[in-house]
Amino acid sequence: MAEGRNGRVTTGIEGLDEVLTGGFVPHRTYLIRGAAGTGKTILGLHFLIEGVKNDESCLFITFSETEEQINQNTEALGLDTEGIEILDLSPGSEKFTEEETYDVFHASEVEQEPIVEEIKNRIDGVDPDRVFIDAITILRHLTSEQYQFREQFLSLSKYLGKQGATVLFTSETSLQNPDTDLQFMADGIIELNRSDRSRTLTVNKFRGSNYQEGKHSLEINCGGLKVSPWLVPEKAEEGFSKESLASGIPEVDEMLHGGLETGTVTLFTGPSGVGKTSLALQFAKEAAGRGDRTAVYNFDEDTDLLNSRSEAINIPISKMVEGGNLVINEVKPLEFTANQFAQRVRREVEKEGTKIVVLDSVNGYDLGIKGKQLQKSLYNLTQYFRAKGITAILTNEVSKITGEFQASDMDITVIADNVVFFRYLEIEGKLKKAIGVLKKRVSDFERSLREFEITEHGLKVGAPMEDLRGILSGQPDWERNSDSEKKET
């Protein structure tokens, strides 16, 4: 048998081998559970097709669908059953003709022996490396006693184990017919679930190996199944040096005492239109100039609009995109689950060598990602960035335009190493923008605010507003004004 990583039997499903730390343990028996339509049969088919690819002999024992239905369904998914031996024990149409039905004896007394015999004969003939049985629970209806079913199942799986086969089988369960016995007997359990908004895969048991826990996302589309593992925060990788990513705007870099360090997560927070995305793109522009690749995940805006908006303020992102140092990914609402998104980001980092990731915005992420796991999934994602030495910028929109200062509406400042905040100020009757640093974990930072302007020549940042008082209230006063007023009175 061809073997995968760690001598494992590969599953043939993108992402699942990773969840199972390489694949199934050879010669073991695995239960695939799930309600109707969750993808159990497709999972088994992938497993067999993978075997055929590795020149292994593969046997599909079907109790549910007929061989013809299986071929039709796999074809519809763009898969091919060629090379798979199919033992069709489904109640085919001929069973429903009057000639084939009977009631004089119980089915268990008539069918049981021939079926078990037929299975064993076929196993002997095929000598399979991989076997998929769909669904083993049908055998239960052909045995009159529970213990008989259990004995049959155990003897069958032992028989298969002796032949050196790795076995996957599915169960069809209901409240009246639970499959608890099968769960105990199986070496591993993979559970498939489907809700209105998403599909998930969970490993509930995996004897003789560790595995990735958690609800992993599952997709079924043309090409079959795909698993996006729940991103597990890893230990930090050695070997990347702590460098600072400068913005290219001297005043901003001064405020940050150099820039944003690699392996840190920075939150740009502030009200709508204040310049969060623009500053993030400014960082991307500077990184691109140094030859570092930046990936922007854009949840809020149309890419064309983002392009034209950036060009208008002298941040030529289309040039950077052409140069290959910037990639803008527009994420459509409800396109991904948190896991699927995390896997996309991961590919970008690990395959494309991206160094800077911009997530614009956290609010868009919260609204657009399927499932409700904002804090946990963002936490995992940011831990991943730290482990990989990625400089991450997350923008976050606060609802208040002016008034008392609030870092974020969403209680997410905790996941950030650095918080840069933007706000509108009313100074002498004019609306101005200001930028400041609220926290920075790795280095010291400037504690005063500076005026921030978005102009056609680019972003402009003024000198520290050291004479202002009450900045965080949104309506600050000039210190010297109040002094001179006092002198005048």
Next chain:
Amino acid sequence: MSAKAILVVAKHGKNLHLLTDFLDDQGYDPWPASSIKEVDKTLRETDTLDMALIDVTGFGDSIWDRCERIRKGGVPFFIISPRKTGKAEEKSLSKGARDVLTKPLEKKRLLKLVEIILGE
């Protein structure tokens, strides 16, 4: 000693086939009949029947006449019925059946019964 002859009556083909096969496997000599005509033919052709198993499902009243004839011939018989109702039982017993067996039959139990009736 030759195998004991058992008349097996069932309208339904697969049921008849399964019963016949089972008795044959156990070393008996089953005589299958799926219609009244075939029952009559068997009764005409053999006078050495040892026993009869009669699934009444799908037969009209005419099957009861044949039951009486079998009883008169001194051949013990069992009625096989889809349900055990008082009415079916009463009718069967009044026509001379030893008992009413309800489907599905248990092979082990059926064999035991046949063995007892045939005095084995």
